[in-house]
Amino acid sequence: MARFRVDTHVFRELGAHLVGRPSTALVELIKNSYDADATIVTVEGVGLDRRNGSIVVTDDGNGMTPELFESGFLTVASRSKDVEDRRSPRFRRRYTGAKGIGRLATHKLAGHVTVTSRPRPEAFPDVKTLRGVSAVLDWNEIERHTTLDDVGEGVVVEPVSDQSQPFGTQLTLGELRSPFSSDELLRFVTEVTTFEPPAVLVRALPDTVVDQRLIFDEPEVREAKRADSFELEFRGDFAAGDDFWQLVGERTHWVLEIRAGPRSKHVEYVIAPTKLGLKRNPYAERREFRGDHPAPGAGPAFSARILISETGRFGRDSASAFAKANTGVRVYMEGFRVLPYGDRGDDWLALDADYTRRRDAFDLSGIHDADGAKVEGEALYRLSSSNFFGGVFLREAHAGNLEMLVNREGFLPSRELDTLRRLVRQGADLVARVRAGASERKKAADRQPNHGPDPKHGTAGENRNQRDADSSTEPRRPYTPMGRLDESLNQIGVLATSNDSSPGAVAITEALRTARSALVGLRDDQALFRTLATLGTQFSAFVHEINLLLNQARFVRRLARESQTANDGLEAAADELVELLERQAAFLADLVGSTARTSRRVLDVHERLASAMRLVGPQISRRGIAFENDVPATTKTPAMFPAELTAILANLLSNAVKAAGEGGRIRLSSEVKPGRGGLALRLENTGVAVDLRSAEQWFLPFESTTTEIDQDLGVGLGLGLPIVRRLVEEYGGEAHFVEPSAGFATAVEVRVPHSALTTR
Secondary structure, eight states: OOOOOBHHHHHHHTTTTTTTOOHHHHHHHHHHHHHHHHHHEEEEEEEETSSSEEEEEEEOOOOHHHHHHIIITSSSTOOTTTOOOOOOOTTBOOOOOOSGGGGHHHHEEEEEEEEEEEOOOOOTTSSSSSOOEEEEEHHHHTTTTSBGOOOOOEEEEEEEOOOOSSSSEEEEEESSSSSHHHHHHHHHHHHHSSSSOOOOHHOOOTTTTOOOOOOOOOOOOOOOOOTOOOEEEEEETTOOOOOOOHHHHHHOOOEEEEOOOOOOSEEEEEOOOOOOOOHTTTTOOOOEEEOOOOOOTTOOOOOEEEEEEEEEOOSSSHHHHHHHOEEEEEEEEEEEEBBBTTTTTTTTTTTHHHHTTOOOOOOOBTTTTGGGGOOTTTTGGGGOOEEEEEEEEEGGGSSSOOOOOOOSSSSSOOHHHHHHHHHHHHHHHHHHHHHHHHOOOOOOOHHHHHHOBBBTTTTHHHHHHHHHHHHHOOOOOOOSSSHHHHHHHHHHHHHSSSSSSSHHHHHHHHHHHHHHHHHHHHHHHHHHHHHHHHHHHHHHHHHHHOOOOHHHHHHHHHHHHHSSSHHHHHHHHHHHHHHHHHHHHHHHHHHHHTTTTTEEEEEHHHHHHHHHHHHHHHHHHHOOOOOEOSSOOOOOOEOHHHHHHHHHHHHHHHHHHHHOOOTOOEEEEEEEEGEEEEEEEEEEEEESSOOOOGGGGSSTTOSSSOSHHHTTTTTOOOHHHHHHHHHHHTTOOEEEEEOOOOTTEEEEEEEEEEOOOOOO
16 A cells, blocks of 8 residues: 655755744744743854764753653644644643654754753643653664665664653753854844843833833733743853843933734824933923724734933944844744744834835825824934834734744734734834924924023023933043043033023033033944054054065075075974964954954953963063962953953963063963952962052053063053053953062963953
8 A cells, every 4th residue: 555755855945944043943942942831941062163063952841751852842733833822831832843753953963962841730630650761862873774764773762760860851962063163153043142132122111221111011912811920041061141232222312112902993192302312402202003903803912111312322332233233123922932023133113124215205005193293204203223223022822823934934924914013014104204303303393592581491490400410310430530520411411401501511511512412422432442542552563574574584485595405494484484474363353353343241260361372472472571370270260351351361461471481380260259249360470569659550551660662572652551450341341450479570360250241
């Protein structure tokens, strides 16, 4: 009798070929943990830049029995989630998986999969004797066979009765399909770690952003029991570093919230200026609009929160780099991101297309109260997608016929998708109209002699006083010169306008406003200056090495002309040329490469030290300096930019080499401090001692102990230690000369605390 036969290549077609991105594959595994009622999921990446790297996903969910593993995990297009209400047994979560091919995502990522699982009794009330499961899938071995009927050694499943292991499931993916380059790894980690919406979009907005309620405190993100919780922790290569979203929120000018309720015929829109927006324009106002839902019964119902920056410029600091990589309006289903909506280059709302074409009309049909807010020339206030940071939140029960593609990247074209796009886009157009109205009111006020009184906002002087009072509550760093200047400007502003509305006081206040703008610009330029200054200190040595390269080249040429027996010398000279070039190129790439300042992450101190030693190591060897590395091999930093830690170590080492002299000693040690104390690194050297009573002068720019050009390290510019201190201060840390240990003349200690948000 004839029967169907399935070729083992089906795994390749449904795994590696069907799933477009590696990040999508990994997110599918995380969603499986969510569907299994997990409350905590950890995702750890180890050696993702190597083929022998691994990815480990561990959850505390319901776990699996051997029977469930075979009927669910090992069954392609399984119907295990195809139940009437599609809900999980414990927390009644809406299942996010539907096709039964999510586990084939492992094929996309790795050639070898190990599964261990222990089931929870409460999830299997009808099973008297619960056993766990241990399984191994060798995709490479499976594909060596022609059909699924022939597969034997490629799949090993064993029941486990061990009661000591924790409840839940662990998947270990080994033999990665291909190692990730630095750029690929950055994109992979960014996509994976942002598959959940950030807190600033789903929790109550902090007072630092806006001090008034819009539509909701928290949008409805997913459908689950109230007591349910779901936390995700990334470790190893996936450690994402600090959450910059709150800083991004504090640097936006408007907030848009939208709600299309599941039982409502109407769509609500509320647009409000942030505190920063009110400082930019005190005539900005909160506005509400109501529109008709074109198909309230069919859906989709959704909620949305979108942050808008009028300038699209967040400075040149770390928050700006983060913001630039995360612009756009993203879509989430049951709390999980749906790619590619909101990706850079994805214009699903046609914001970029209309911004480029400068369309002169809005399609706000169905918005009841929009005509009363219409402003002449309002289309000029359109913004591109890079000005928007937001999320649109869908729940499966109220999404209508929205259905995701099989590869989990995007929705199938449908009327519901068109409706969703139109309603969200109308919100963006309403923002442009409200911004235009605020700008017109400000222009009208500016035309008045003293900006005149405004019935809503008070006098110009009162407005400025309020802005000064608001700004005085913002977090600042008063112990830096920039912070003290900011504080002084605020005090002058309050004194100038508190009891005096004369033209002189107004002029002073206007001057203060200009000074504050300049101060903001200076802050934004600091991060760029530090990196460039670090490069500048190295260029002095680089120029000297160019001369060495020239001498070596002349030597090579002379050998080639005068002797045919000097092959050994020729080879040695060529090797030295390559060494010099590679050393400089590697160091510069670490500082200005594409991943150097785009993602903060937990760093391996030894790895960053190796990068700095590529620059300084040869000088240590030539001078016969003994370098002692007493930092434990497992030492990690708080989340930092790789380029900045490399710059810190390189500058400290360069100074120590110069001070230690011929035949000296240098020692690097570390200490992990309790609580927020973080990591302390201490670099000590013999040779020239620094008087601790006057040591602070060496942290001033252009204060240098060297005046002559060093043969290896160039001329001292007096910028190394100031750069070190400024970089460390950006993480809330400190850098000081300290009392050296016995046998050493000088010691510098830098400390970086844990969980320190950058204040840039």
